[in-house]
Amino acid sequence: MNKQQKKTQKQNEKLKIQSQENDSPQNIEDIxxxxxxxxxxxxxxxxxxxxxxxxxxxxxxxxxxxxxxxxxxxxxxxxxxxxxxxxxxxxxxxxxxxxxxxxxxxxxxxxxxxxxxxxxxxxxxQVQSIDVGQQIDVRDPNFVWNVGTIKRLKISQEVGKIKYLVIHYEGKSDKHDEEIAENSPRFAALGFYTSRNDIPKYYKQTKNPFLKNLLYIECMDPNDNQFNQQFFIEDNSSESE
Known part of the structure; x- marks a missing residue:
C-alpha cells in the first residue's frame, strides 16, 4: 500500500467515525x-x-x-x-x-x-442517634418489624471499620439476638413501623396452655383485606432469663 492509499484509508476511517458519532444519540431525549x-x-x-x-x-x-x-x-x-x-x-x-x-x-x-x-x-x-439501651424498630429475618433494644456496639476489624449493633428483640429469647450493620435498611425510628396495625406482627398464643411457647404472625392481606395467620415457634423470653 503506497502513501496515497494509506492517506485515503485514514480519511475514510475518519469519515466513518464522524458518521457514527452523528448517528448516535446525544442525550436522553434521543434514547x-x-x-x-x-x-x-x-x-x-x-x-x-x-x-x-x-x-x-x-x-x-x-x-x-x-x-x-x-x-x-x-x-x-x-x-x-x-x-x-x-x-x-x-x-x-x-x-x-x-x-x-x-x-x-x-x-x-x-x-x-x-x-x-x-x-x-x-x-x-431514620434513626437519629445510636446509644446502648436505646429502643428502635428492627426488621427480623422473617421480615417482620419488631421493637429491638441495642445491647452493645461492635466495631469490625475490616477496612472502613463498619459499626455493628447487637440487637435484642423484645419478647424473644436471647438466642435470637443479632449483629446488624449500622447502615442496614433493617433499622427504623421507634414506632415508624411497629405502631402500624396494617403490617405483619407477632402475637403471643395465650388461650391454649399447650401452645404457651407459640407466637404467630398476623397481617392484613392487602389484596382482599382479610386477616391471615402464619405460625412461628418461639421460646418464651421468660424462660431464657
Whole structure:
C-alpha cells in the first residue's frame, strides 16, 4: 500500500467515525421518548427515588419498602426480593426529572411534590442517634418489624471499620439476638413501623396452655383485606432469663 492509499484509508476511517458519532444519540431525549419507561409498576406514577433489584426491575423507594412488608417476590418477575441487594439509581432520577421537564412540564410540580414526600419519609424513618439501651424498630429475618433494644456496639476489624449493633428483640429469647450493620435498611425510628396495625406482627398464643411457647404472625392481606395467620415457634423470653 503506497502513501496515497494509506492517506485515503485514514480519511475514510475518519469519515466513518464522524458518521457514527452523528448517528448516535446525544442525550436522553434521543434514547427514550415513552413515558412508560419511567413509570413505577406498583404505583403507576413516575418513579421517585429509583431503586433497582438484582433482577433488574426498578421501583419507587417507598413503593418497594411497602411491597416488601407483604410479598417476597418481585412485582414483575416474582424473583425473591428479600435476598436481593438494593441499588439506588441516582442517574435514573436525574433522567426522569429531565424527561418530565422537557416533555411533560405540566406534571413537573406533582413530581417535585412526590420527591419532597419521599425525603420526609426518609427523615421520619431514620434513626437519629445510636446509644446502648436505646429502643428502635428492627426488621427480623422473617421480615417482620419488631421493637429491638441495642445491647452493645461492635466495631469490625475490616477496612472502613463498619459499626455493628447487637440487637435484642423484645419478647424473644436471647438466642435470637443479632449483629446488624449500622447502615442496614433493617433499622427504623421507634414506632415508624411497629405502631402500624396494617403490617405483619407477632402475637403471643395465650388461650391454649399447650401452645404457651407459640407466637404467630398476623397481617392484613392487602389484596382482599382479610386477616391471615402464619405460625412461628418461639421460646418464651421468660424462660431464657
Amino acid at each position: 427514550i421518548h415513552d413515558k412508560n419507561d419511567f413509570i413505577c409498576p406498583i404505583c403507576l406514577n413516575y418513579i421517585v427515588a429509583a431503586v433497582s433489584l438484582k433482577c433488574g426491575h426498578t421501583f419507587c423507594e417507598i413503593c418497594l419498602h411497602e411491597y416488601l412488608l407483604y410479598f417476597k417476590g418481585c412485582h414483575i418477575c416474582n424473583d425473591n426480593m428479600r435476598k436481593s441487594k438494593f441499588a439506588y439509581c441516582y442517574l435514573l432520577d436525574q433522567m426522569i426529572h429531565e424527561f418530565i421537564k422537557s416533555h411533560h412540564p405540566e406534571e413537573l410540580k406533582t413530581y417535585e411534590m412526590a420527591k419532597i414526600s419521599n425525603k420526609e419519609w426518609r427523615k421520619k424513618k
